[in-house]
Amino acid sequence: MPLKLKPLKYLLSVLTLLAGTQAATAQGLFGFPLGPQQETLDPMEQLGRELFNDTNLSTPPGQGCVTCHAPEVGFVSPNFFVNQFFGPHFGAIPHRFGPRKPPSAAYAGDSPDLRFVADPAFAVNWEGGVFWDGRAAGQLPLFPESDDSPEFDPLAEQALFPFLNPVEQNVANEKIVVRKVAFSRYRRLFLQVWGRGSLDFQDDEVVARAYDRIVTSIAAFERSSEVNPYSSKFDAWLAGEAELTEQEKLGLWLFENPFDGQSLLTPNEDEGRTAFPQGNQGKGRCGVCHSELPGPNDEPPLFTDFAYHNLGLPKNPDNPFYFMPRRFNPDGRDFIDRGLAPTLETIGQPDNWTPSGAITSWQEEIDNAEGRHKTPTLRNVNKRPFPGFVKAYMHHGGLKSMKEVVHFYNTRDVPEEAWGEPEVDFGNITGGIVGDLGLTDEEEDAIVAFMATLSDGYQSPPSGPQLPQLPQLPTPPSPPSLPTLPSPPSLPTILPFP
Numbered sequence: 331m332p333l334k335l336k337p338l339k340y341l342l343s344v345l346t347l348l349a350g351t352q353a354a355t356a357q358g359l360f361g362f363p364l365g366p367q368q369e370t371l372d373p374m375e376q377l378g379r380e381l382f383n384d385t386n387l388s389t390p391p392g393q394g395c396v397t398c399h400a401p402e403v404g405f406v407s408p409n410f411f412v413n414q415f416f417g418p419h420f421g422a423i424p425h426r427f428g429p430r431k432p433p434s435a436a437y438a439g440d441s442p443d444l445r446f447v448a449d450p451a452f453a454v455n456w457e458g459g460v461f462w463d464g465r466a467a468g469q470l471p472l473f474p475e476s477d478d479s480p481e482f483d484p485l486a487e488q489a490l491f492p493f494l495n496p497v498e499q500n501v502a503n504e505k506i507v508v509r510k511v512a513f514s515r516y517r518r519l520f521l522q523v524w525g526r527g528s529l530d531f532q533d534d535e536v537v538a539r540a541y542d543r544i545v546t547s548i549a550a551f552e553r554s555s556e557v558n559p560y561s562s563k564f565d566a567w568l569a570g571e572a573e574l575t576e577q578e579k580l581g582l583w584l585f586e587n588p589f590d591g592q593s594l595l596t597p598n599e600d601e602g603r604t605a606f607p608q609g610n611q612g613k614g615r616c617g618v619c620h621s622e623l624p625g626p627n628d629e630p631p632l633f634t635d636f637a638y639h640n641l642g643l644p645k646n647p648d649n650p651f652y653f654m655p656r657r658f659n660p661d662g663r664d665f666i667d668r669g670l671a672p673t674l675e676t677i678g679q680p681d682n683w684t685p686s687g688a689i690t691s692w693q694e695e696i697d698n699a700e701g702r703h704k705t706p707t708l709r710n711v712n713k714r715p716f717p718g719f720v721k722a723y724m725h726h727g728g729l730k731s732m733k734e735v736v737h738f739y740n741t742r743d744v745p746e747e748a749w750g751e752p753e754v755d756f757g758n759i760t761g762g763i764v765g766d767l768g769l770t771d772e773e774e775d776a777i778v779a780f781m782a783t784l785s786d787g788y789q790s791p792p793s794g795p796q797l798p799q800l801p802q803l804p805t806p807p808s809p810p811s812l813p814t815l816p817s818p819p820s821l822p823t824i825l826p827f828p
């Protein structure tokens with residue numbers, strides 16, 4: 331497919347975008363305030379909130395975590411133009427792009443360390459980690475060899491990278507980040523949380539620890555009730571405090587995992603069972619990977635298996651990463667997003683790794699990871715400030731609507747649909763449960779409607795006693811009609827000049 335934007339045109343649009351975003355950062359795009367500080371946050375979470383929202387922590391200043399992970403859209407990019415025309419979001423230097431779209435920074439705190447699952451019954455071998463490719467694997471120690479005991483946390487580990495990433499916040503080194511925090515208006519809060527001397531940027535050892543404190547605080551915020559409120563209509567329905575519409579229930583019915591013998595609609599929702607044909611339960615197969623069931627200890631569903639799959643998505647031809655200089659993208663337009671594979675190359679063969687199924691060597695394990703990306707949560711996947719606001723979906727942001735995503739799952743393998751060559755094909759593309767689902771148009775819409783119930787901030791309609799009918803107001807008396815004015819005397823006819 332030809333690239334839709336020529337470099338110059340693309341540069342111009344970037345500049346236009348930038349003009350829009352500078353104003354957007356403090357306020358949230360479209361002037362939505364970032365929301366009042368929640369009193370329920372403890373000091374550590376509040377500190378994380380300050381750091382997350384601080385757009386001074388970039389070079390040049392202007393970009394913070396919140397720029398690419400904004401609450402009003404479910405902690406992804408709030409930039410309409412980026413979502414519509416690119417997918418990936420630009421960095422603090424606005425003509426620099428990474429290869430991927432920001433996934434949600436919410437509901438990410440339960441992902442375990444990246445690990446090999448040695449269970450032959452398990453169709454996927456790797457789970458956990460943070461980032462689309464799991465490279466924040468939970469293997470980097472925070473607070474190593476200090477009085478604080480070393481900690482491993484993939485979510486905090488993730489936050490080590492954006493500040494220093496040249497295609498993101500672009501700060502030259504940790505010391506500059508710490509220095510900026512030391513001169514911030516939340517400096518006192520930092521010292522209150524972490525103690526005196528915890529921000530001393532003159533001392534290299536303290537700088538390294540201060541940087542660990544920064545990312546630990548951010549992870550605390552990302553795990554807080556403000557970022558993970560579980561306040562969607564779906565959650566209210568699970569708690570018996572809201573009703574799903576017939577269409578939303580049908581969507582859930584089609585969405586569910588048909589192989590686990592469970593349904594959220596039975597037995598407590600008998601009407602769901604009878605209203606929709608039994609054979610259609612799980613027809614969309616979505617729940618196989620985006621698990622809709624509560625956890626073993628009744629944790630609310632997160633709609634992800636934390637595992638990695640190659641869905642056979644075609645490339646996003648509008649991905650600006652193809653234009654990036656060799657320093658960032660040596661492959662130019664031939665760039666292939668290998669997903670999990672390079673992560674496995676980096677972490678190396680774990681002790682518990684064993685050959686399984688068709689895979690007989692570690693190299694084959696890596697090959698099998700090519701093009702696999704982590705299943706994202708679907709919470710807030712439809713959260714948008716107004717109905718026409720475009721969000722970008724999948725790791726490269728190439729799909730632009732929920733309907734398009736469902737249609738892809740439904741028809742990827744239907745030749746007439748011509749979805750295009752998969753970006754990566756190592757014989758590991760998920761088949762069977764994805765690709766030709768035979769969903770009707772109405773069924774696709776129902777799945778979309780169900781996913782729309784996963785947006786936080788649901789306000790249940792006011793219940794309680796019916797308000798008394800207001801008495802009819804008497805119709806005001808009609809004003810008295812004005813007396814008709816006498817018509818003016820007719821003017822004498824002017825005689826035409828002779």
Ligand code: HEC
Nearest residue numbers: 394395398419420430431432435438460461462489492498
């Ligand atoms: C320029 C845009 C941008 C900025 C700024 C940014 N991110 Fe991201 N974020 C991304 C992209 C793109 C990814 C996916 C990268 C990948 O998978 O390779 C991502 C991934 C993540 C994830 C992983 C979610 C998951 O489930 O895998 C978290 C969490 C996150 N970012 C938090 C942060 C924090 C915290 C900051 C600030 C320190 C930040 N981001 C700054 C774009 C951004």
Ligand code: HEC
Nearest residue numbers: 614615616618619639703704705706723724725735739760
């Ligand atoms: C085989 C596992 C699997 C199945 C089955 C599956 N998904 Fe996904 N889903 C994924 C993975 C993996 C991704 C990310 C893929 C990528 O970007 O390469 C994804 C991405 C998505 C996204 C994009 C989210 C975002 O933030 O960009 C949506 C929406 C989605 N899936 C909905 C569905 C629906 C609806 C169904 C059922 C019709 C479904 N999925 C079935 C694994 C699966």
